[in-house]
Amino acid sequence: xxxxxxxxxxxxxNDKPHxxxxxxxxxxxxxxxxxxxxxxxxxxxxxTDEHGQKVEKAAQDAGMDPQAFTDQVSQSFRTxxxxxxxxxxxxxxxxxxxxxxxxxxxxxxxxxxxEIYLGHYEGWYAVRDxxxxxxxxxxxxxxVKYAPSGAPVAWVKEPSxxxxxxxxxxxxxxxxxxxxxxxxxxxxxNEVLSFVRSGLQDLSISRTSFTWxxxxxxxxxxxxxxxxxxxxxxxxxxxxxxxxxxxxxFWPADVHFVGKDIVRFHTIYWPAFLAAAEIAPxxxxxxxxxxxxxxxxxxxxxxxxxxxxxxxxxxxxDPLRYFLLxxxxxxxxxxxxxxxxxxRNNGELADALGNLANRTLSLIQRNCEGKLxxxxxxxxxxxxxxxxxxxxxxxVGDLLAAQQxxxxxxxxxxxxxxxxxxxxxxxPWALKKTDALRMAVVLRHLHSALRVxxxxxxxxxxxxxxxxxxxxxxxxDARQLxxxxxxxxxxxxxxxxxxxxxxxxxxx
Ligand code: MSP
Numbered sequence: 001x002x003x004x005x006x007x008x009x010x011x012x013x014n015d016k017p018h019x020x021x022x023x024x025x026x027x028x029x030x031x032x033x034x035x036x037x038x039x040x041x042x043x044x045x046x047x048t049d050e051h052g053q054k055v056e057k058a059a060q061d062a063g064m065d066p067q068a069f070t071d072q073v074s075q076s077f078r079t080x081x082x083x084x085x086x087x088x089x090x091x092x093x094x095x096x097x098x099x100x101x102x103x104x105x106x107x108x109x110x111x112x113x114x115e116i117y118l119g120h121y122e123g124w125y126a127v128r129d130x131x132x133x134x135x136x137x138x139x140x141x142x143x144v145k146y147a148p149s150g151a152p153v154a155w156v157k158e159p160s161x162x163x164x165x166x167x168x169x170x171x172x173x174x175x176x177x178x179x180x181x182x183x184x185x186x187x188x189x190n191e192v193l194s195f196v197r198s199g200l201q202d203l204s205i206s207r208t209s210f211t212w213x214x215x216x217x218x219x220x221x222x223x224x225x226x227x228x229x230x231x232x233x234x235x236x237x238x239x240x241x242x243x244x245x246x247x248x249x250f251w252p253a254d255v256h257f258v259g260k261d262i263v264r265f266h267t268i269y270w271p272a273f274l275a276a277a278e279i280a281p282x283x284x285x286x287x288x289x290x291x292x293x294x295x296x297x298x299x300x301x302x303x304x305x306x307x308x309x310x311x312x313x314x315x316x317x318d319p320l321r322y323f324l325l326x327x328x329x330x331x332x333x334x335x336x337x338x339x340x341x342x343x344r345n346n347g348e349l350a351d352a353l354g355n356l357a358n359r360t361l362s363l364i365q366r367n368c369e370g371k372l373x374x375x376x377x378x379x380x381x382x383x384x385x386x387x388x389x390x391x392x393x394x395x396v397g398d399l400l401a402a403q404q405x406x407x408x409x410x411x412x413x414x415x416x417x418x419x420x421x422x423x424x425x426x427x428p429w430a431l432k433k434t435d436a437l438r439m440a441v442v443l444r445h446l447h448s449a450l451r452v453x454x455x456x457x458x459x460x461x462x463x464x465x466x467x468x469x470x471x472x473x474x475x476x477d478a479r480q481l482x483x484x485x486x487x488x489x490x491x492x493x494x495x496x497x498x499x500x501x502x503x504x505x506x507x508x
Contacts, residue, residue: 013077017076019336188263294336352420
């Protein structure tokens, strides 16, 4: 069986989850579900990043012990994952023993290969990003220096272990060239290339001014730099350092999904660490864009961070999942506006898809005694209608393989609109008296089309599409992509239809 390994970033537990976190994991979930539908054995990993200065400080601010604090916040990410319907196979926490063991094993391997040396770090550090910056990257306002992310930086001076990153510069450039799909989209790839070409310095990979981290083996005055610790999670979960582990077959990961803020860590440091330990690098890193809220940056200070749980409550889970991936091209920045969600829900889900299903299934109930008409020949008009539909699974598969979620939904809904055109022109309700045979054929064709839409939409809207497949009489073991090749037998009894989506009143 083909294997697929997909990951989300592991989220910092300094604060409650918001819509940005839900977004990355949602995209990963949709691809994981698609691959399973396509017969792959999938390993989908998510989790929380619990060490470092930023989390330690958040715990202090909350007046809590860091472990108790991370236990609590990590749970809120788990709750989010459950409520968003994510189908992850593992949820990793970096404070788990398995992860500490993997980090220490990787460290010792790098040390053994002389990729690490002890030195002294002096430079700029942003706790918010947990990142080191060169002076040339900073801007100064009112006497405070800021990183390009907007995070304030502070001067750090402490003993530190270094990773020989500079040594891997040429190797990285060669790797990017040989693997043009490693970084997507192209704009991000170009940024990374120019950053690496401008020259890499060795990377500080331990800290001594605080203790909340994985202790460096044989030198416990140091804790590992949180990004070395965090990135390692992707191999911890695959069983590292045990290459005989059951899950090691999944490595290298097929896609690491990340936001554009953390591309540098995933596409420069991570493959370099791995190459230095002679571990295969991941196949691809996709960096999506940034959500703003009603035109404004989402931030703690503005207090406008959107709680995904409240949105689920308000609009329902599947309309939210649909909207997030439909509204904005995956890879671009986008704005979260409630009016846009309402418009998509009402126009595309309730009107185009919901009404099509309801009209078709009601006519089968009323005019065909609730029994699916037999498989029918296609005339020329039907052939034209089906050309697009027959190609849909392959087209959607190609678009998802390129992480083009919005285009996948666009082609599906173009096909749904074509079916609305077909039902209007064929007018099966009028055929009852004039040509009952043709009426049955048209309804059967519409049913076949709906089965395709429901099947390919399952990864996006699992609950609603399960309900639609129930209404279409498709047995649970016939919901894979491959099952589309086998038509349902004529005469299958269909349950009376009920509405799939509700229209939302726009707020005035
Ligand atoms: N802990 C690190 C990642 C380590 S991975 C080995 C981290 N965590 S984070 O909690 O800050 O989450 C960052 C990720 O959350 C981003 O890369 C992105 O995937 C998502 N988002 C956070 N805010 C976002 C938006 N406003 N918009 C879209 N996604 C955003 O960085």
